[in-house]
Amino acid sequence: MIAQPMASHWIDGRAVEGTGPALEVRFPYDASVIATLNEAAAPQIEAALAAAARAQPEWAARRPVERGRILTEAARLIRARAEELAQLETLDTGKPIQETRVADWPSGADALEFFGGLAAAITGQHIPLGTDWAYTRREALGVCLGIGAWNYPSQIACWKAAPALAMGNAMVFKPSEETPLGALKLAEILAEAGLPPGVFQVLNGGRDLGAALLGDPRIAKVSLTGSVETGRKVYAEAASGMRHVTMELGGKSPLIVFDDADLEDAVGAAILANFYSTGQVCSNGTRVFVQEGIAERFLDRLAARAGELVAGDPRDEATQLGPLVSAGHAAKVRAAVNAGIASGARLVCGGPGDGPFVPPTVFVADDANPLATSEIFGPVLTALTFTTEEEALARANALPFGLAAGVFTRDLARAHRVAAGFEAGTVWINAYNLTPVEMPFGGVKQSGIGRENAAAAIEHYSQVKTVYVGMGGVEAPV
Ligand SMILES: NC(=O)c1ccc[n+]([C@@H]2O[C@H](COP(=O)([O-])OP(=O)(O)OC[C@H]3O[C@@H](n4cnc5c(N)ncnc54)[C@H](O)[C@@H]3O)[C@@H](O)[C@H]2O)c1
Numbered sequence: 001m002i003a004q005p006m007a008s009h010w011i012d013g014r015a016v017e018g019t020g021p022a023l024e025v026r027f028p029y030d031a032s033v034i035a036t037l038n039e040a041a042a043p044q045i046e047a048a049l050a051a052a053a054r055a056q057p058e059w060a061a062r063r064p065v066e067r068g069r070i071l072t073e074a075a076r077l078i079r080a081r082a083e084e085l086a087q088l089e090t091l092d093t094g095k096p097i098q099e100t101r102v103a104d105w106p107s108g109a110d111a112l113e114f115f116g117g118l119a120a121a122i123t124g125q126h127i128p129l130g131t132d133w134a135y136t137r138r139e140a141l142g143v144c145l146g147i148g149a150w151n152y153p154s155q156i157a158c159w160k161a162a163p164a165l166a167m168g169n170a171m172v173f174k175p176s177e178e179t180p181l182g183a184l185k186l187a188e189i190l191a192e193a194g195l196p197p198g199v200f201q202v203l204n205g206g207r208d209l210g211a212a213l214l215g216d217p218r219i220a221k222v223s224l225t226g227s228v229e230t231g232r233k234v235y236a237e238a239a240s241g242m243r244h245v246t247m248e249l250g251g252k253s254p255l256i257v258f259d260d261a262d263l264e265d266a267v268g269a270a271i272l273a274n275f276y277s278t279g280q281v282c283s284n285g286t287r288v289f290v291q292e293g294i295a296e297r298f299l300d301r302l303a304a305r306a307g308e309l310v311a312g313d314p315r316d317e318a319t320q321l322g323p324l325v326s327a328g329h330a331a332k333v334r335a336a337v338n339a340g341i342a343s344g345a346r347l348v349c350g351g352p353g354d355g356p357f358v359p360p361t362v363f364v365a366d367d368a369n370p371l372a373t374s375e376i377f378g379p380v381l382t383a384l385t386f387t388t389e390e391e392a393l394a395r396a397n398a399l400p401f402g403l404a405a406g407v408f409t410r411d412l413a414r415a416h417r418v419a420a421g422f423e424a425g426t427v428w429i430n431a432y433n434l435t436p437v438e439m440p441f442g443g444v445k446q447s448g449i450g451r452e453n454a455a456a457a458i459e460h461y462s463q464v465k466t467v468y469v470g471m472g473g474v475e476a477p478v
């Protein structure tokens, strides 16, 4: 069976069974059990941390070009197995196969290739000081902990592992308990590509496992992808041990559509920004601010096009909208939709749905409605109307989140003015939700700390050592 992994964990270069409670992995479409794992318990935690601590110095001492070659080979292996991996991701997450073929593992392979190529180009600085001089060394942090969310499980594992390993760190990765299968595949692929035992390991389990790993003094850094609520707890725990952090968290991102925008493009972006991956995307533009003059036309087109989305079995190539990741999550999204209806917000299309499905849903609400203030993480778009640019920007920035933002306009000066004014880590102009590995990605305000991808990620997996070089005699007072 395609989904059955070799064992529940990957420790010290091999598949290892767990001794903790059973962890059933279900296909979100029909809740059938596709794999049964056993969670990591104390012996597996200790084995993984000890192996990582042992392997990391040797890995960091290798020539960067050798480290990079292994990552690049892993990218090649992923591309060679693209179809099998896409199918596994669809079973694990419930996301349509037409998405997992182009978005998930492919973007993971891009990260491995990008950081594989970058590894050998990472250098320090030379600092002239008259006769004396200094130089900096960019050094690995040690053993890093990666903790993943369930919406892009394989992409998240690759986005964390690639820069960490390129820089000479070891990583213990804990996937979300909802979607544990992709990271195990990544560990197998990295081993096949030549990665030494102990450098990348996967432990499966829930939040208690994440907390236990984070509490271990061998962990030098944690990179979390998850909710703002989890981010606060993990950040606080990391701070108590003065550990480095990357926090890739949630948001309630704004998308501003001005009345001079190409209407069909703007509607298309709003669809991508709310219904792709059944709305389970961190950077989604879930607050769509539409300028008054075009609001009704925009909503008409949005409802018409959203109504054309094909929902169904995510293994079916025609399916564009899959189930939500779990029955529990579907219940939460449905509760938010029902609360929106009860609040008196105008329901333009969609509704609560049933079973694992919630249809593409569009509300018009005011800024204070929970529909416009809280992340729902499902296919639910809240439209708001505005009059002026200043007003739209002020309202867009009013929430404590700042992961992403978008603006649609044909006015170039306005586009860049609004981009500069957004309080967000990533801004798209006349585009939305594109995250190529070449550009840094991450949030501001409560949406996160640090950046993934691009050269910026290397800074978050390394530290600078400064070396002062005395070239003459030492002038002491006595
Ligand atoms: N910014 C980004 O790049 C990005 C990308 C994807 C998802 N997200 C966010 O992730 C959230 C959805 O994912 P989720 O429901 O899996 O998030 P979550 O916060 O519930 O869980 C994320 C991970 O943290 C672990 N965890 C939970 N509590 C922990 C603790 N106290 N100590 C250590 N580990 C702990 C979980 O087991 C899981 O692996 C959304 O808010 C979404 O916006 C952000």
Ligand SMILES: C[N+](C)(C)CC=O
Binding pocket: 151, 152, 280, 281, 282, 283, 435, 441
């Ligand atoms: C990082 N991204 C936007 C690709 C997926 C977030 O959920």
